[in-house]
Amino acid sequence: MRTLIPPPKLVAMGGIAINLQGVLAVAGVLCGALLGCDKPAPRHEIRVMAAASLRDAFEAIEHAFEPEHPNTDVVISFAGSQVLATQLLEGAAADVFASADEVQMGRVAALCEAPACFASNHIVVITPADSSIGSIEALTAPGVLVVLGADGVPAGRIARTAFDALELWDSIEPNIASNEPDVRGVLMKILLGEGDAGVVYATDAMRASPGRLRAIEFPEGVDCSSEYPIAVLRNASSSERANAFVRFVLGEPGQAILRQHGFEAP
Amino acid sequence: MSLDVSIQVQRSSFTLDTSFSVAPGEIAVIVGPNGSGKSTLVSALCGLTPLASGTIKLNGRTLTHNRTTVAPRDRRIGAVFQDRLLFPRMTVLQNVAFGRRALGDSRKNAGRAAHHWLERLGIGALAARRASSLSGGEAQRVALARALACEPDLLVLDEPLSALDMQARPELRRLLGEILASFPGIKLVITHDPLEAMALADRLLVLESGTIAQIGTPEAIRQRPRGAYAASLVGVNLIRGVLRRDATRSLVVTEQGAELVTASTDLANDTPVFASVHPRAILLSRERPATSARNAFAGSVRAVDQLDGRVRVLMDAGPAWTAEITPTAAAELDLTLDTSIWVSFKATELTVYPR
Amino acid sequence: MKQTPTSSRVSRRLIPSARIVLGALAFIAAVLLVLPVIALGARAPWSDALARLFRPGTLDALRLSLVVSTASVVLSLALGFPIAWVLARCTFPGRRILRTLVLLPMVFPPVVGGVALLAAFGSHGICGSTMQSLGIRLPFTTAGAIVAATFVSCPFMILSLESGLQSIDRRLEDAAATLGASDWMILRRIVVRGLGPALRAGIALTWARALGEFGATITFAGSHPGRTRTLPLAVYELINVDVGDAILLGVLLVAFAAAVLLALSGKVLLR
Secondary structure, rough: HHOOOOOOOOOOHHHHHHHHHHHHHHHHHHHHHHHHHOOOOOOEEEEEEEEHHHHHHHHHHHHHHHHHHOOEEEEEEOOOOOHHHHHHHHHOOEEEEEEEOOHHHHHHHHHOOOEEEEEEEEEEEEEEEEOOOHHHHHOOOOOOEEEOOOOOOOHHHHHHHHHHHHHOOOHHHEEEEEEOOOHHHHHHHHHOOOOOOOEEHHHHHHHOOOEEEEEEEEEOOOOEEEEEEEEEEEOOOOHHHHHHHHHHHHOOHHHHHHHHHOOOOO | OOEEEEEEEEEOOOOEEEEEEOOOOOEEEEEOOOOOOOOHHHHHOOOOOOOEEEEEEEEEEEEEOOOOOOOOHHOEOOOEEEOOOOOOOHHHHHHHHHHHHHHHOOHHHHHHHHHHHHHHHHOOOHHHOOOHHHHHHOOOHHHHHHHHHOOOOOEEOOOOOOOOOOOHHHHHHHHHHHHHHHOOOOEEEEOHHHHHHHHHHOOOEEOOEEEEEEEEHHHHHHHOOOOOOHHHHHOOOEEEEEEOOOOEEEEEEEEEOOOEEEOOOOOOOOEEEEEEEOOHHHHEEEEOOOOOOOOOEEEEEEEEEEEEEEEEEEEEOHHHHHEEEEEHHHHHOOOOOOOEEEEEOOHHHHEEOOO | OOOHHHHHHHHOOHHHHHHHHHHHHHHHHHHHHHHHHHHHHHHHOHHHHHHHHOHHHHHHHHHHHHHHHHHHHHHHHHHHHHHHHHHHHOOOOOOOHHHHHHHHOOOOHHHHHHHHHHHHHHOOOOOOHHHHHOOOOOOOOHHHHHHHHHHHHHHHHHHHHHHHHHHHOHHHHHHHHOOOOHHHHHHHHHHHHHHHHHHHHHHHHHHHHHHOOOHHHHHHHHOOOOHHHHHHHHHHHOOOOOOHHHHHHHHHHHOOOOOHHHOOOOOHHHO
């Protein structure tokens, strides 16, 4: 009878999610009564806030986790880490926070148990597939339109650091056409051909329309990676269930799924 | 120098088909009931409504000939519209100066001309007022000043008094008379008000259902109205009929078969005629009259009105009749609705003229 | 207002229960609309407000927002008036379709508007190659930000002006023509002047919409300090770095908009 209940909607605000869940539970009871079946067992919810770059991987993790934990429902909100951190600071209710960088996790440190790193990702330069740009140095040529994430966006912050380490930042900076509020904005500008080059996570480049983008890796030795920390919120509705989910992500099955989606070991 | 109009205008509900001329110096008044086509005529004159066919000439200039037309702004026609159409967001002075500015005058000269006309119309004090804040009489004067300031070849006044209350009318009618008398161009006044028409007109043009039913001096129309509206305009009883004469007498026979005896006439037998009799020439009595009146009809009273010290009685006796009698006579007759009554008048009171 | 006696009589005639219901709903509406504004102000870090506001990026964003919103009002007026005139004064088949089409940007989801603009005027858009050959590039430029703001705000101008044009007695234009006025003079002195309040409302709405514009701008023009990063974009970026700064900037935006709206339609709002 569980299948009669539609999959829960992704709702950013935990409060609304609870109400929605209540409505669904009532609907489920009614369906069960109509069909003359037993009541479904009460369902428990784990509310996860996860960085946008984790979407595919975490959806796969959700599907792997739920069969092993009956009567548990994982509800994930995806958004930029910086947006999620701000929502948490403004009082949004959640059980688990998975951030794309440590800076954003640091902003909500007071609200969380001790975080643990569960994956790492690194940034790459992307260009349209037919671009003549073949190296990172080519980004310094006058007139190249470079699109980065804004300072608050992890991928943007790491890109600046990496360019700086290569001593290219001063000559690339004049070419910056836009500081996008999230990585999707960078991807879209390059995919639509408005920008000549952008910087996104390797996982984003891998996911986006294969064949339309080309990725240029940063040289060895340049720090261009980002650690993904995960933490249980102090005011989680059930720290036991929340910890179970975090353990799953950190454990064998979770790690395997993350690897499949291009993430590296922490 | 004249206005010559011969036009056909097609409107959804009716056709205006009319010809007339207006000479300089005379005040021509077009009078007609509501819906007779007066506003359409004004609009066509100003070039705001296209003609189906016809010609409008002003002082020898062809303004419209069939579909070719001179733009409204080049017509040199000063129109005072029925609802004035002052520009509500401008001051009185700006309204009056508008035309001069449009003709290319400097702001200063246009303002000077506007002041001149405002003084002329006795409203110099209103110059700085918003046009939307004026009373009806004030607005009418401003509209007049606005039209006059352009020094048009033709001045058209559409219902110049009808929007005013009764107290404001005599004063403005006097002013209007003065202005019209001194205006050098062609003058055309449009009205539905018989009194206003009679008072202002050198020549009346009676417009009925889109055509000119009659043209003449007020006196000529008073004496020989043609058509029901002209008759009511001058307040007479009008009967349509055919003249039947033999050796002894002349009769006007109506379409319903009523026979009216008239004094001798030189019109030929079978001539279609109008016959008119003034309400004051009609005698009323409860019994069949024993007087020498040759015409007598039995009927009943349909309405009784008090009017300027006279009593106006409407009766249904063969044709419909209107009589005017003294209040004393009315009291003696004890008239109420449906009172049986005899209408009589002398054959010499019946004026007969060809249709 | 001349209608005041009538309307107040009507409202007094309402039965008490209707008045209670309307009053309660009005109160709820006021809470919904006004409380968030007050709450935002209460949250702002007033103690070091000046120091926060006078950071270079903030003033850049404010200046750019002024330029972009004002330019898009001018552009909306120049382009919106002819469209409003055609809609109000001409009868032709497809007029209602045209009206719907030109008002559509009002209901575009923010990013869709930007993608639509890119599809039309981006370097790979329909007009892209033509514009490139003319040396015009809109994405990532202030001109692009102005185009984006105009795209979403011009419909407000068109709506206001169209209803304004419809409310002008066309016989006033006839009267002006008989007084010798040319078409341009009629347009200038009768039509434009007659638009009065509709014009003010159109400018206020268009300007407010352009000032708050975010989605189409970030998508079409990107975010570059001093070039395309207007106040709303700056607020969005700051909110993930320093909430205090972001709120303060938001308050600045709101206060600024309120001041201009009051000035533009003071009569309407203060009556």
